[in-house]
Amino acid sequence: xxxxxxxxxxxxxxxxxxxxxxxxxxxxxxxxxxxxxxxxxxxxxxxxxxxxxxxxxxxxxxxxxxxxxxxxxxxxxxxxxxxxxxxxxxxxxxxxxxxxxxxxxxxxxxxxxxxxxxxxxxxxxxxxxxxxxxxxxxxxx
Amino acid sequence: xxxxxxxxxxxxxxxxxxxxxxxxxxxxxxxxxxxxxxxxxxxxxxxxxxxxxxxxxxxxxxxxxxxxxxxxxxxxxxxxxxxxxxxxxxxxxxxxxxxxxxxxxxxxxxxxxxxxxxxxxxxxxxxxxxxxxxxxxxxxx
DNA sequence: AGATAAAAAGACTTTTATATCTTTTTTTAT
DNA sequence: ATAAAAAAAGATATAAAAGTCTTTTTATCT
Numbered sequence: 001x002x003x004x005x006x007x008x009x010x011x012x013x014x015x016x017x018x019x020x021x022x023x024x025x026x027x028x029x030x031x032x033x034x035x036x037x038x039x040x041x042x043x044x045x046x047x048x049x050x051x052x053x054x055x056x057x058x059x060x061x062x063x064x065x066x067x068x069x070x071x072x073x074x075x076x077x078x079x080x081x082x083x084x085x086x087x088x089x090x091x092x093x094x095x096x097x098x099x100x101x102x103x104x105x106x107x108x109x110x111x112x113x114x115x116x117x118x119x120x121x122x123x124x125x126x127x128x129x130x131x132x133x134x135x136x137x138x139x140x141x
Numbered sequence: 142x143x144x145x146x147x148x149x150x151x152x153x154x155x156x157x158x159x160x161x162x163x164x165x166x167x168x169x170x171x172x173x174x175x176x177x178x179x180x181x182x183x184x185x186x187x188x189x190x191x192x193x194x195x196x197x198x199x200x201x202x203x204x205x206x207x208x209x210x211x212x213x214x215x216x217x218x219x220x221x222x223x224x225x226x227x228x229x230x231x232x233x234x235x236x237x238x239x240x241x242x243x244x245x246x247x248x249x250x251x252x253x254x255x256x257x258x259x260x261x262x263x264x265x266x267x268x269x270x271x272x273x274x275x276x277x278x279x280x281x282x
Numbered sequence: 283a284g285a286t287a288a289a290a291a292g293a294c295t296t297t298t299a300t301a302t303c304t305t306t307t308t309t310t311a312t
Numbered sequence: 313a314t315a316a317a318a319a320a321a322g323a324t325a326t327a328a329a330a331g332t333c334t335t336t337t338t339a340t341c342t
Contacts, residue, residue: 001142001252004300007236014247027318041301047320060309061317095148096281106155106271106280110262111142114255121251130247139247140237145330168288182331188290201339202287 006083008037009045011141017131025064072128089119147224149178150186152282158272166205213269230260
């Protein structure tokens with residue numbers, strides 16, 4: 001479903017959502033160590049998210065990454081689409097160039113239902129909301 | 142969700158399900174041309190499926206690939222798992238090494254619903270049943 | 283029996299995704 | 313002002329997936 005890049009990005013953003021604020025920033029290394037993902041690779045992803053205003057950063061001593069209030073209120077979907085592109089939720093599960101309700105592939109109906117649920121969730125819930133669930137329910141990232 | 146290899150394999154098997162029988166065989170080239178997938182690559186996949194008794198073949202003149210009655214009655218799931226491995230339907234959507242109902246990742250519930258729905262379908266329906274749907278309802282492969 | 287047509291097998295190439303390393307820029311603290 | 317610490321940017325490396333090509337085997341037909 002998601003690329004490794006996307007998985008790392010989602011996890012990093014959720015981690016930042018409950019760990020950071022505009023004056024509580026965190027470095028790549030800490031995130032990478034905590035999530036057990038390759039640091040330099042994660043750095044690239046965070047840069048990309050930063051360029052797209054889904055993550056904030058400040059350079060220099062005591063700098064680091066964090067989520068602004070605006071960042072926290074973005075739907076998680078934006079993070080996913082920033083990394084894996086907007087097609088992740090709509091591309092045909094069999095890779096057919098055209099596949100829709102009108103002209104479906106054999107797995108279209110099931111694939112659609114399944115993905116629609118996911119899409120609803122990440123499209124409606126904000127990063128902050130999902131992160132709150134993580135802390136409240138003790139989920140793993 | 143599925144690798145390209147897996148997509149090609151599913152499509153090829155469904156195609157064979159309504160195009161072939163033990164004495165109506167089809168060559169790689171025809172399948173590849175029809176489905177618009179790379180021929181030599183598809184050949185490798187068909188070999189793998191053949192080795193795993195999900196597809197049948199005969200060599201030599203007038204030889205080719207086909208589905209035996211036994212092949213037709215396998216659940217499509219077997220094809221998927223033969224190519225992409227048994228983890229496709231259960232691996233954590235965020236790539237966490239442990240993620241289950243007891244210890245879920247933030248997307249676990251939604252991801253579970255999606256994949257479980259798909260799994261039910263490809264696990265219960267046979268290749269022949271899905272192929273029948275393709276011809277009856279004029280679906281695309 | 284021999285020729286041929288097809289899959290099987292194996293080696294190889296290309297592309298894409300993942301991962302690392304180095305240099306530059308910017309900010310902060312001294 | 314300077315030094316240092318951090319992200320940004322760019323270049324490079326490695327691994328995995330996708331795709332191709334060549335040779336071998338085997339079945340079929342004449």
